Amino acid sequence: METIEIDMRGQLCPATLLVALKEINARASLLRKGAVKLCFLIDNRDATGTIPESASNMGYAVTVAKQPEGWYRIEVAVRT
Protein backbone atom coordinates (compact mmCIF):
# COMPACT_ATOMS: atom_id res chain seq x y z
CA MET A 1 0.00 0.00 0.00
CA GLU A 2 1.40 3.37 -1.05
CA THR A 3 1.38 6.14 1.57
CA ILE A 4 0.71 9.66 0.35
CA GLU A 5 1.86 12.28 2.83
CA ILE A 6 0.19 15.70 2.94
CA ASP A 7 1.93 18.26 5.13
CA MET A 8 -0.51 20.82 6.52
CA ARG A 9 1.51 21.91 9.53
CA GLY A 10 1.09 25.62 10.25
CA GLN A 11 -2.37 25.74 8.69
CA LEU A 12 -5.58 26.58 10.54
CA CYS A 13 -9.12 25.24 10.48
CA PRO A 14 -11.12 24.87 8.40
CA ALA A 15 -8.46 24.87 5.64
CA THR A 16 -6.95 21.71 7.14
CA LEU A 17 -10.25 19.84 7.14
CA LEU A 18 -11.30 21.13 3.70
CA VAL A 19 -7.98 20.17 2.11
CA ALA A 20 -8.06 16.77 3.83
CA LEU A 21 -11.58 16.09 2.54
CA LYS A 22 -10.58 17.22 -0.95
CA GLU A 23 -7.59 14.83 -0.93
CA ILE A 24 -9.72 11.97 0.39
CA ASN A 25 -12.39 12.54 -2.27
CA ALA A 26 -9.86 12.92 -5.08
CA ARG A 27 -8.37 9.51 -4.21
CA ALA A 28 -11.54 7.78 -3.09
CA SER A 29 -11.35 4.84 -5.49
CA LEU A 30 -7.68 4.09 -4.75
CA LEU A 31 -8.35 4.45 -1.03
CA ARG A 32 -11.31 2.04 -1.15
CA LYS A 33 -9.31 -0.52 -3.15
CA GLY A 34 -6.62 -0.36 -0.47
CA ALA A 35 -4.04 0.81 -3.01
CA VAL A 36 -3.14 3.94 -1.06
CA LYS A 37 -3.42 5.41 2.39
CA LEU A 38 -3.35 9.11 3.15
CA CYS A 39 -1.25 10.57 5.90
CA PHE A 40 -1.92 14.13 7.06
CA LEU A 41 0.67 16.00 9.12
CA ILE A 42 -1.14 18.48 11.37
CA ASP A 43 -0.24 20.83 14.21
CA ASN A 44 -3.68 22.34 14.60
CA ARG A 45 -5.38 20.64 17.56
CA ASP A 46 -8.88 21.24 16.23
CA ALA A 47 -8.17 19.19 13.11
CA THR A 48 -7.19 16.16 15.22
CA GLY A 49 -10.88 16.00 16.13
CA THR A 50 -12.56 17.06 12.88
CA ILE A 51 -10.55 15.10 10.29
CA PRO A 52 -10.97 11.71 12.04
CA GLU A 53 -14.68 12.43 12.63
CA SER A 54 -15.36 13.28 8.96
CA ALA A 55 -13.18 10.52 7.51
CA SER A 56 -14.74 7.88 9.73
CA ASN A 57 -18.23 9.15 8.81
CA MET A 58 -17.19 8.55 5.20
CA GLY A 59 -16.39 4.95 6.05
CA TYR A 60 -12.61 5.01 6.40
CA ALA A 61 -10.36 3.72 9.16
CA VAL A 62 -8.52 6.54 10.90
CA THR A 63 -5.58 6.56 13.31
CA VAL A 64 -4.10 9.56 15.08
CA ALA A 65 -0.62 9.57 16.58
CA LYS A 66 1.09 12.46 18.33
CA GLN A 67 4.72 12.86 17.29
CA PRO A 68 7.51 13.70 19.75
CA GLU A 69 8.09 17.03 17.96
CA GLY A 70 4.61 18.18 19.00
CA TRP A 71 2.55 17.62 15.85
CA TYR A 72 0.04 14.93 14.88
CA ARG A 73 -0.02 12.28 12.19
CA ILE A 74 -3.49 11.31 10.96
CA GLU A 75 -3.71 8.23 8.74
CA VAL A 76 -6.77 7.51 6.60
CA ALA A 77 -7.15 4.12 4.93
CA VAL A 78 -9.72 1.53 3.87
CA ARG A 79 -11.53 -0.24 6.71
CA THR A 80 -10.41 -3.83 7.07
Next chain:
Amino acid sequence: MSEHPFVFLGAVSLLLGLAAGFIMHRSDFCIAGIFRDLFLFRRTVMMRSFVLLVVATMALFEAARLFGLLSAYPFPLLYAPSAANLIGGLLFGIGMVLAGGCVVGTLYKVGAGSALSMTALAGLIIGSGLYAEFHPAWAAFVKRTTLFPGKVTIAQIMGVDPFIVVLVVFIPASLLLLSWRRRGAFTHQAFAAGYLQPSRAALLLALISAASYVLVGMPLGVTSSFTKAAGLVESVILDRHYETLAFYKAMPLNFIHRLTGPEPLIGGVGPSYDTLAAIQLPLILGIMAGSAGSALLLGEFRFTWRVPARQYALAAGGGIIMGLASRIAPTCNVWHLMGGLPLLAASSILFLIGISGGAWLGGLLLLRLLGVGCGKAADGLCAPRRHGA
Protein backbone atom coordinates in the same frame (compact mmCIF):
# COMPACT_ATOMS: atom_id res chain seq x y z
CA MET B 1 -6.81 49.66 46.32
CA SER B 2 -8.26 53.04 45.39
CA GLU B 3 -4.76 54.57 45.07
CA HIS B 4 -3.79 52.19 42.30
CA PRO B 5 -6.91 51.08 40.48
CA PHE B 6 -4.95 50.21 37.34
CA VAL B 7 -2.70 47.81 39.25
CA PHE B 8 -5.69 45.95 40.67
CA LEU B 9 -7.62 45.93 37.36
CA GLY B 10 -4.50 44.86 35.44
CA ALA B 11 -3.57 42.07 37.87
CA VAL B 12 -7.10 40.61 37.81
CA SER B 13 -7.26 40.82 34.01
CA LEU B 14 -3.88 39.18 33.63
CA LEU B 15 -4.95 36.24 35.81
CA LEU B 16 -8.30 35.89 34.00
CA GLY B 17 -6.50 36.08 30.65
CA LEU B 18 -3.99 33.39 31.64
CA ALA B 19 -6.81 31.07 32.66
CA ALA B 20 -8.90 31.84 29.54
CA GLY B 21 -5.93 31.31 27.19
CA PHE B 22 -5.06 27.99 28.81
CA ILE B 23 -8.67 26.75 28.67
CA MET B 24 -9.23 27.88 25.08
CA HIS B 25 -6.05 26.19 23.87
CA ARG B 26 -6.86 22.90 25.62
CA SER B 27 -10.44 22.75 24.37
CA ASP B 28 -9.95 24.60 21.06
CA PHE B 29 -12.84 26.79 22.10
CA CYS B 30 -12.86 28.80 18.90
CA ILE B 31 -16.03 30.89 18.51
CA ALA B 32 -15.30 31.45 14.81
CA GLY B 33 -15.08 27.68 14.37
CA ILE B 34 -18.28 27.05 16.31
CA PHE B 35 -20.38 29.30 14.04
CA ARG B 36 -18.54 28.37 10.82
CA ASP B 37 -18.71 24.60 11.28
CA LEU B 38 -22.40 24.75 12.11
CA PHE B 39 -23.06 26.01 8.56
CA LEU B 40 -20.13 24.53 6.66
CA PHE B 41 -20.20 20.99 8.06
CA ARG B 42 -23.50 20.99 9.99
CA ARG B 43 -21.43 20.22 13.05
CA THR B 44 -23.50 20.99 16.14
CA VAL B 45 -21.47 19.57 19.03
CA MET B 46 -19.49 22.79 19.66
CA MET B 47 -22.57 25.00 19.28
CA ARG B 48 -24.17 23.12 22.19
CA SER B 49 -21.23 24.09 24.39
CA PHE B 50 -21.58 27.66 23.19
CA VAL B 51 -25.25 27.67 24.27
CA LEU B 52 -24.12 26.27 27.63
CA LEU B 53 -21.59 29.12 27.90
CA VAL B 54 -24.24 31.78 27.28
CA VAL B 55 -26.83 30.24 29.62
CA ALA B 56 -24.32 29.64 32.43
CA THR B 57 -23.00 33.19 32.08
CA MET B 58 -26.57 34.50 32.15
CA ALA B 59 -27.25 32.70 35.45
CA LEU B 60 -23.98 33.92 37.00
CA PHE B 61 -24.51 37.54 35.89
CA GLU B 62 -28.05 37.52 37.27
CA ALA B 63 -26.88 35.99 40.56
CA ALA B 64 -24.16 38.65 40.80
CA ARG B 65 -26.74 41.36 40.15
CA LEU B 66 -29.14 40.00 42.79
CA PHE B 67 -26.31 39.85 45.35
CA GLY B 68 -25.39 43.48 44.53
CA LEU B 69 -21.92 42.62 43.23
CA LEU B 70 -22.15 44.59 39.98
CA SER B 71 -20.97 48.19 39.67
CA ALA B 72 -23.08 48.90 36.62
CA TYR B 73 -26.06 47.06 35.12
CA PRO B 74 -25.89 46.76 32.16
CA PHE B 75 -22.12 47.16 32.04
CA PRO B 76 -20.54 50.24 30.39
CA LEU B 77 -20.00 50.53 26.60
CA LEU B 78 -23.11 48.53 25.80
CA TYR B 79 -25.55 50.66 23.84
CA ALA B 80 -29.12 50.73 22.59
CA PRO B 81 -29.75 48.48 19.57
CA SER B 82 -29.16 49.87 16.08
CA ALA B 83 -28.71 48.65 12.50
CA ALA B 84 -24.95 48.90 13.14
CA ASN B 85 -25.10 45.79 15.38
CA LEU B 86 -26.56 43.74 12.56
CA ILE B 87 -24.25 45.06 9.83
CA GLY B 88 -21.18 44.93 12.08
CA GLY B 89 -22.05 41.38 13.15
CA LEU B 90 -22.43 40.27 9.54
CA LEU B 91 -19.05 41.71 8.54
CA PHE B 92 -17.47 40.35 11.71
CA GLY B 93 -18.75 36.85 10.90
CA ILE B 94 -17.27 36.95 7.41
CA GLY B 95 -13.95 38.29 8.72
CA MET B 96 -13.54 35.75 11.53
CA VAL B 97 -14.17 32.80 9.20
CA LEU B 98 -11.60 34.05 6.68
CA ALA B 99 -9.09 34.87 9.42
CA GLY B 100 -9.42 31.41 11.03
CA GLY B 101 -10.41 32.77 14.45
CA CYS B 102 -12.26 35.60 16.20
CA VAL B 103 -10.45 38.32 18.12
CA VAL B 104 -9.79 36.11 21.12
CA GLY B 105 -9.32 32.92 19.05
CA THR B 106 -6.63 34.75 17.11
CA LEU B 107 -4.87 35.64 20.37
CA TYR B 108 -4.79 32.10 21.75
CA LYS B 109 -3.55 30.79 18.40
CA VAL B 110 -0.82 33.46 18.35
CA GLY B 111 0.16 32.19 21.80
CA ALA B 112 0.57 28.66 20.44
CA GLY B 113 2.84 29.98 17.66
CA SER B 114 0.54 30.29 14.63
CA ALA B 115 2.07 32.55 11.95
CA LEU B 116 -1.33 32.83 10.25
CA SER B 117 -2.95 34.16 13.43
CA MET B 118 -0.08 36.65 13.86
CA THR B 119 -0.96 37.89 10.36
CA ALA B 120 -4.65 38.09 11.31
CA LEU B 121 -3.68 40.11 14.42
CA ALA B 122 -1.85 42.65 12.24
CA GLY B 123 -4.96 42.77 10.03
CA LEU B 124 -7.17 43.42 13.10
CA ILE B 125 -5.08 46.46 14.02
CA ILE B 126 -5.12 47.81 10.45
CA GLY B 127 -8.89 47.28 10.14
CA SER B 128 -9.55 49.05 13.46
CA GLY B 129 -7.53 52.02 12.19
CA LEU B 130 -9.39 52.16 8.87
CA TYR B 131 -12.64 52.73 10.72
CA ALA B 132 -11.35 56.04 12.10
CA GLU B 133 -11.49 57.42 8.54
CA PHE B 134 -15.28 57.29 8.35
CA HIS B 135 -16.26 57.32 12.01
CA PRO B 136 -18.26 60.61 11.93
CA ALA B 137 -20.47 59.39 9.06
CA TRP B 138 -20.99 56.00 10.70
CA ALA B 139 -21.78 57.56 14.10
CA ALA B 140 -24.50 59.60 12.38
CA PHE B 141 -25.89 56.42 10.76
CA VAL B 142 -25.92 54.66 14.15
CA LYS B 143 -27.84 57.57 15.66
CA ARG B 144 -30.40 57.51 12.84
CA THR B 145 -30.99 53.76 13.09
CA THR B 146 -31.05 53.43 16.89
CA LEU B 147 -34.17 51.76 18.24
CA PHE B 148 -35.30 52.44 21.80
CA PRO B 149 -32.73 55.18 22.63
CA GLY B 150 -31.34 54.85 26.14
CA LYS B 151 -32.59 51.27 26.52
CA VAL B 152 -30.06 48.44 26.32
CA THR B 153 -31.58 45.17 27.53
CA ILE B 154 -34.81 43.43 26.62
CA ALA B 155 -35.93 43.95 30.23
CA GLN B 156 -35.36 47.72 29.92
CA ILE B 157 -37.22 47.85 26.61
CA MET B 158 -40.15 45.93 28.09
CA GLY B 159 -39.96 47.86 31.34
CA VAL B 160 -39.85 44.75 33.55
CA ASP B 161 -37.47 43.36 36.16
CA PRO B 162 -34.46 41.66 34.51
CA PHE B 163 -35.05 38.61 36.72
CA ILE B 164 -38.33 37.85 34.95
CA VAL B 165 -36.80 37.98 31.47
CA VAL B 166 -33.78 35.94 32.54
CA LEU B 167 -36.05 33.33 34.11
CA VAL B 168 -38.23 33.08 30.98
CA VAL B 169 -35.12 32.31 28.90
CA PHE B 170 -33.26 30.31 31.52
CA ILE B 171 -35.92 27.67 32.26
CA PRO B 172 -36.46 26.34 28.70
CA ALA B 173 -32.74 26.74 27.91
CA SER B 174 -31.80 24.66 30.97
CA LEU B 175 -34.27 21.94 29.98
CA LEU B 176 -32.72 21.85 26.51
CA LEU B 177 -29.20 21.66 27.99
CA LEU B 178 -30.29 18.85 30.34
CA SER B 179 -31.74 16.86 27.44
CA TRP B 180 -28.46 17.27 25.51
CA ARG B 181 -26.57 16.13 28.57
CA ARG B 182 -28.77 13.04 28.95
CA ARG B 183 -28.10 12.14 25.31
CA GLY B 184 -24.36 12.65 25.81
CA ALA B 185 -24.55 15.28 23.06
CA PHE B 186 -21.85 17.52 24.57
CA THR B 187 -19.00 15.07 24.39
CA HIS B 188 -17.04 14.39 21.28
CA GLN B 189 -14.13 12.15 20.57
CA ALA B 190 -10.84 14.00 20.48
CA PHE B 191 -7.31 12.80 19.96
CA ALA B 192 -5.46 15.95 20.99
CA ALA B 193 -3.27 15.47 24.09
CA GLY B 194 -4.54 17.07 27.31
CA TYR B 195 -7.92 17.74 25.70
CA LEU B 196 -10.50 19.59 27.73
CA GLN B 197 -14.09 18.84 26.70
CA PRO B 198 -15.70 22.04 25.37
CA SER B 199 -18.67 21.78 27.76
CA ARG B 200 -16.27 21.99 30.73
CA ALA B 201 -14.43 24.83 29.00
CA ALA B 202 -17.77 26.61 28.55
CA LEU B 203 -18.53 26.45 32.29
CA LEU B 204 -15.03 27.66 33.19
CA LEU B 205 -15.23 30.52 30.67
CA ALA B 206 -18.62 31.53 32.11
CA LEU B 207 -16.97 31.76 35.55
CA ILE B 208 -14.14 33.85 34.09
CA SER B 209 -16.59 36.18 32.38
CA ALA B 210 -18.62 36.64 35.57
CA ALA B 211 -15.43 37.16 37.63
CA SER B 212 -14.41 39.88 35.18
CA TYR B 213 -17.79 41.61 35.44
CA VAL B 214 -17.66 41.60 39.26
CA LEU B 215 -13.96 42.37 39.78
CA VAL B 216 -13.09 44.56 36.76
CA GLY B 217 -16.55 46.06 36.31
CA MET B 218 -17.08 44.69 32.80
CA PRO B 219 -16.78 41.38 30.95
CA LEU B 220 -13.91 40.38 28.66
CA GLY B 221 -13.08 42.72 25.80
CA VAL B 222 -9.94 43.26 23.76
CA THR B 223 -10.66 45.23 20.58
CA SER B 224 -10.29 48.75 22.01
CA SER B 225 -6.62 47.91 22.43
CA PHE B 226 -6.30 47.00 18.74
CA THR B 227 -7.72 50.43 17.94
CA LYS B 228 -5.31 52.02 20.39
CA ALA B 229 -2.44 50.26 18.63
CA ALA B 230 -3.66 51.56 15.26
CA GLY B 231 -3.95 55.08 16.72
CA LEU B 232 -0.44 54.86 18.16
CA VAL B 233 1.06 53.87 14.80
CA GLU B 234 -0.94 56.54 12.98
CA SER B 235 0.00 59.24 15.49
CA VAL B 236 3.69 58.49 14.82
CA ILE B 237 3.80 57.99 11.04
CA LEU B 238 0.84 60.16 9.95
CA ASP B 239 0.80 62.69 12.78
CA ARG B 240 -0.90 65.52 10.86
CA HIS B 241 -3.67 63.27 9.57
CA TYR B 242 -4.03 61.70 13.03
CA GLU B 243 -4.82 65.10 14.52
CA THR B 244 -7.88 65.40 12.22
CA LEU B 245 -9.44 62.11 13.39
CA ALA B 246 -12.10 62.74 16.03
CA PHE B 247 -12.56 59.03 16.70
CA TYR B 248 -9.35 58.72 18.75
CA LYS B 249 -10.24 61.69 20.96
CA ALA B 250 -13.55 60.41 22.33
CA MET B 251 -13.58 59.00 25.88
CA PRO B 252 -16.76 56.89 25.98
CA LEU B 253 -15.87 54.99 29.16
CA ASN B 254 -16.74 56.86 32.32
CA PHE B 255 -18.06 54.87 35.25
CA ILE B 256 -17.54 54.36 38.96
CA HIS B 257 -16.46 50.88 39.96
CA ARG B 258 -17.32 49.82 43.50
CA LEU B 259 -13.97 48.03 43.97
CA THR B 260 -11.72 50.91 42.87
CA GLY B 261 -13.10 53.80 44.90
CA PRO B 262 -15.09 56.93 44.13
CA GLU B 263 -12.94 58.22 41.26
CA PRO B 264 -14.56 57.50 37.87
CA LEU B 265 -12.75 55.12 35.54
CA ILE B 266 -12.22 56.83 32.20
CA GLY B 267 -11.09 55.47 28.84
CA GLY B 268 -11.28 55.69 25.07
CA VAL B 269 -9.73 54.23 21.94
CA GLY B 270 -6.97 56.85 21.60
CA PRO B 271 -3.42 55.63 22.28
CA SER B 272 -3.23 56.65 25.96
CA TYR B 273 -2.75 54.46 29.01
CA ASP B 274 -6.29 54.75 30.36
CA THR B 275 -8.68 52.32 32.05
CA LEU B 276 -9.33 50.37 28.85
CA ALA B 277 -5.60 49.90 28.26
CA ALA B 278 -5.05 49.00 31.92
CA ILE B 279 -7.68 46.25 31.66
CA GLN B 280 -7.23 44.99 28.10
CA LEU B 281 -3.46 44.89 27.64
CA PRO B 282 -2.88 42.50 30.58
CA LEU B 283 -5.88 40.45 29.39
CA ILE B 284 -4.41 40.15 25.88
CA LEU B 285 -0.96 39.25 27.23
CA GLY B 286 -2.59 36.78 29.62
CA ILE B 287 -4.54 34.99 26.90
CA MET B 288 -1.44 34.66 24.72
CA ALA B 289 0.76 33.57 27.64
CA GLY B 290 -1.86 31.13 28.98
CA SER B 291 -2.16 29.49 25.60
CA ALA B 292 1.63 29.45 25.11
CA GLY B 293 1.99 27.86 28.56
CA SER B 294 -0.54 25.16 27.68
CA ALA B 295 1.20 24.48 24.35
CA LEU B 296 4.66 24.35 25.97
CA LEU B 297 3.48 21.94 28.69
CA LEU B 298 2.19 19.62 25.95
CA GLY B 299 5.34 20.07 23.85
CA GLU B 300 3.11 21.50 21.09
CA PHE B 301 4.42 25.05 20.84
CA ARG B 302 5.46 25.42 17.19
CA PHE B 303 6.16 28.34 14.93
CA THR B 304 5.55 27.19 11.38
CA TRP B 305 5.55 29.86 8.73
CA ARG B 306 5.71 27.66 5.61
CA VAL B 307 2.05 27.90 4.72
CA PRO B 308 0.49 28.54 1.28
CA ALA B 309 0.61 32.28 0.47
CA ARG B 310 -3.13 32.29 -0.20
CA GLN B 311 -3.78 31.45 3.45
CA TYR B 312 -1.66 34.42 4.58
CA ALA B 313 -3.74 36.63 2.29
CA LEU B 314 -6.96 35.19 3.79
CA ALA B 315 -5.72 35.72 7.36
CA ALA B 316 -4.73 39.32 6.64
CA GLY B 317 -7.94 40.09 4.73
CA GLY B 318 -10.12 38.40 7.35
CA GLY B 319 -8.30 40.26 10.13
CA ILE B 320 -8.83 43.63 8.42
CA ILE B 321 -12.56 42.96 7.87
CA MET B 322 -12.92 41.79 11.49
CA GLY B 323 -11.04 44.81 12.86
CA LEU B 324 -13.22 47.16 10.85
CA ALA B 325 -16.36 45.28 11.90
CA SER B 326 -15.41 45.42 15.58
CA ARG B 327 -15.67 49.22 15.39
CA ILE B 328 -18.72 49.25 13.11
CA ALA B 329 -20.70 46.85 15.34
CA PRO B 330 -19.43 48.40 17.76
CA THR B 331 -17.26 45.97 19.75
CA CYS B 332 -16.44 42.37 19.11
CA ASN B 333 -17.92 38.93 19.50
CA VAL B 334 -16.64 38.18 23.02
CA TRP B 335 -18.04 41.46 24.33
CA HIS B 336 -21.43 40.77 22.74
CA LEU B 337 -21.66 36.98 22.97
CA MET B 338 -19.99 36.41 26.37
CA GLY B 339 -21.13 39.73 27.88
CA GLY B 340 -24.13 41.38 26.25
CA LEU B 341 -26.02 38.26 25.17
CA PRO B 342 -26.10 36.80 28.73
CA LEU B 343 -27.66 40.11 29.84
CA LEU B 344 -30.12 39.81 26.94
CA ALA B 345 -28.95 43.10 25.48
CA ALA B 346 -30.91 43.83 22.30
CA SER B 347 -27.74 45.01 20.51
CA SER B 348 -26.05 41.69 21.26
CA ILE B 349 -29.05 39.74 19.97
CA LEU B 350 -28.83 41.71 16.70
CA PHE B 351 -25.07 41.07 16.64
CA LEU B 352 -25.75 37.33 17.08
CA ILE B 353 -28.10 37.35 14.07
CA GLY B 354 -25.50 39.27 12.05
CA ILE B 355 -22.55 37.06 13.00
CA SER B 356 -24.55 33.92 12.18
CA GLY B 357 -25.30 35.20 8.67
CA GLY B 358 -21.70 36.36 8.31
CA ALA B 359 -20.29 32.97 9.33
CA TRP B 360 -22.51 31.27 6.74
CA LEU B 361 -21.44 33.71 3.99
CA GLY B 362 -17.81 33.53 5.13
CA GLY B 363 -17.90 29.74 4.83
CA LEU B 364 -19.18 29.91 1.25
CA LEU B 365 -16.56 32.53 0.41
CA LEU B 366 -13.81 30.46 2.00
CA LEU B 367 -14.68 27.39 -0.10
CA ARG B 368 -14.23 29.49 -3.24
CA LEU B 369 -11.10 31.29 -2.08
CA LEU B 370 -9.37 28.11 -0.93
CA GLY B 371 -10.20 26.46 -4.24
CA VAL B 372 -11.93 23.54 -2.54
CA GLY B 373 -15.48 24.35 -3.60
CA CYS B 374 -18.29 21.86 -3.98
CA GLY B 375 -17.52 20.82 -7.54
CA LYS B 376 -17.73 17.29 -8.89
CA ALA B 377 -14.09 16.60 -8.02
CA ALA B 378 -14.89 17.23 -4.39
CA ASP B 379 -18.13 15.28 -4.19
CA GLY B 380 -19.26 14.85 -0.63
CA LEU B 381 -17.11 17.71 0.56
CA CYS B 382 -19.79 20.07 1.73
CA ALA B 383 -21.79 17.53 3.67
CA PRO B 384 -19.64 14.49 4.39
CA ARG B 385 -21.91 11.46 3.90
CA ARG B 386 -21.73 8.02 5.36
CA HIS B 387 -20.60 5.51 2.76
CA GLY B 388 -20.38 1.78 3.15
CA ALA B 389 -16.86 0.66 4.10
